[in-house]
Amino acid sequence: MMKTFDLRVKQLLDGDLSLADLPPELRAEGEEALRLIAAVDRAPVTLTPALDTRVMTAVRQHAKSPARRAWRWLAAPREVELRLRVRPWAVWGGALAAAAALALLLSRPPAPAPSAFHNVAFVRFVLYAPGASRVAVAGTFNQWDQAAAPLVPAGTAGVWTTTLALPVGQHQYAFVVDGRRWIADPAAPAVDDGFGRRNSVVAVTTQGARTL
Amino acid sequence: MESRDAVTDGEIVRGVLAGDVELYAVLVERYRDRFARYAVRMLGSHDAAEDALQDALVRAFDRLADCREPDKFAGWLFLILRNRCFAEQRRHQREGRLSEDAAEAVAAPERSDGAVERHEQARELELALGQLTAEQREAFVLKHVAGMPYEEIAQLTGATVASLKMRMHRAYDRLRELMKEYR
Numbered sequence: 171m172m173k174t175f176d177l178r179v180k181q182l183l184d185g186d187l188s189l190a191d192l193p194p195e196l197r198a199e200g201e202e203a204l205r206l207i208a209a210v211d212r213a214p215v216t217l218t219p220a221l222d223t224r225v226m227t228a229v230r231q232h233a234k235s236p237a238r239r240a241w242r243w244l245a246a247p248r249e250v251e252l253r254l255r256v257r258p259w260a261v262w263g264g265a266l267a268a269a270a271a272l273a274l275l276l277s278r279p280p281a282p283a284p285s286a287f288h289n290v291a292f293v294r295f296v297l298y299a300p301g302a303s304r305v306a307v308a309g310t311f312n313q314w315d316q317a318a319a320p321l322v323p324a325g326t327a328g329v330w331t332t333t334l335a336l337p338v339g340q341h342q343y344a345f346v347v348d349g350r351r352w353i354a355d356p357a358a359p360a361v362d363d364g365f366g367r368r369n370s371v372v373a374v375t376t377q378g379a380r381t382l
Numbered sequence: 383m384e385s386r387d388a389v390t391d392g393e394i395v396r397g398v399l400a401g402d403v404e405l406y407a408v409l410v411e412r413y414r415d416r417f418a419r420y421a422v423r424m425l426g427s428h429d430a431a432e433d434a435l436q437d438a439l440v441r442a443f444d445r446l447a448d449c450r451e452p453d454k455f456a457g458w459l460f461l462i463l464r465n466r467c468f469a470e471q472r473r474h475q476r477e478g479r480l481s482e483d484a485a486e487a488v489a490a491p492e493r494s495d496g497a498v499e500r501h502e503q504a505r506e507l508e509l510a511l512g513q514l515t516a517e518q519r520e521a522f523v524l525k526h527v528a529g530m531p532y533e534e535i536a537q538l539t540g541a542t543v544a545s546l547k548m549r550m551h552r553a554y555d556r557l558r559e560l561m562k563e564y565r
Contacts, residue, residue: 173558173559173562174555174558175551175554175555175558177551179554180550180551180554183550183554184525184532184547184550202558203554203558205503206507206554206557206558206561207526209500209503209504209506209507210504210507210526210527211423211504211507211508211527212527212529214415214419215415215418215419215422215428215431216415216418217414217415217418217428217431217432217435218432221410221414221432221435221436222407222410222411222414224436225410225436225439225440226404226406226407226410228436228440229403229406229439229440229443230403232440232443232444233403233443308450313447314448314450316450352450363448365445365448365458365461365462365465366461366464366465366540367461
């Protein structure tokens with residue numbers, strides 16, 4: 171049968187008690203336990219300098235991959251400067267044409283409001299988080315920016331909600347409670363993000379959004 | 383001129399994401415040795431630890447855009463390395479392979495009887511650590527090798543202090559049993 175350490179000896183190993191705190195009958199067991207821990211090799215570990223070279227070689231190769239470059243090109247924000255050189259009569263002419271087009275539009279019977287634009291659908295996010303002082307939703311659609319999409323308290327106590335216009339496609343997201351706690355949406359399926367945390371998944375189509 | 387050490391992890395991550403790939407070398411240099419001891423003690427071998435660290439660092443680069451909080455890059459990288467070490471250790475245990483390299487991971491003894499005995503004890507303990515579950519071994523390594531308090535381990539691993547203590551107490555009992563078997 172396995173002989174276990176007394177709880178007080180375990181507390182000694184945890185640093186919560188000292189050897190002097192143990193009753194005399196436990197001293198020998200305490201000393202045995204301390205000998206076990208004393209055998210730990212705490213020598214510093216040095217890895218070969220070649221590790222840095224190998225990592226950076228792999229990193230440079232990966233950075234050159236066409237898919238990664240294409241994604242970076244698409245995702246990188248750019249400043250666009252637009253310069254116009256116009257004559258005053260053209261400005262007035264343009265304004266008149268725009269006013270005429272607007273009047274024409276307003277005179278037509280109203281069409282039913284579409285629930286989704288061509289490539290965008292409105293998705294409502296809801297989280298029940300009683301006691302939270304702020305809640306946000308962060309995901310692939312806003313570069314995981316915690317400040318981009320705050321939720322507001324709904325009528326029912328503890329319920330937070332927001333509606334976002336999301337492009338068609340599959341998105342991963344999570345709620346951020348009080349700026350530090352990341353939690354998956356309990357109402358949606360979740361996938362492992364590869365690092366031990368869970369991301370929720372929503373698929374947006376022109377017909378609306380659905381959880382996968 | 384601004385020192386490389388003065389640059390925060392968040393600034394580096396944002397710089398790399400903006401296209402300055404060479405900046406990533408600062409993060410590699412900053413974290414390779416800091417996490418080396420954890421990897422060696424978790425895997426019981428310098429070679430396996432180097433492979434795991436290399437893999438984790440390259441994987442972190444590939445998924446850098448998923449790093450939600452760039453200023454907490456160290457914790458994020460640790461989770462990647464941790465997952466890699468757990469997977470490796472489980473693979474070893476599934477294949478029934480004990481850490482035969484465990485002795486290699488223990489520092490070589492000096493030339494004295496006491497030192498040789500200490501080295502032998504350290505080697506036995508290293509072998510015993512290889513028999514623990516990945517979670518138990520990690521708790522032991524972080525507490526008794528890295529010298530971290532339970533609260534810090536909890537923050538790093540996401541476990542509660544109570545569950546960490548329970549894990550550790552089971553590890554103490556198992557180690558006691560194994561060390562007796564080796565003698």
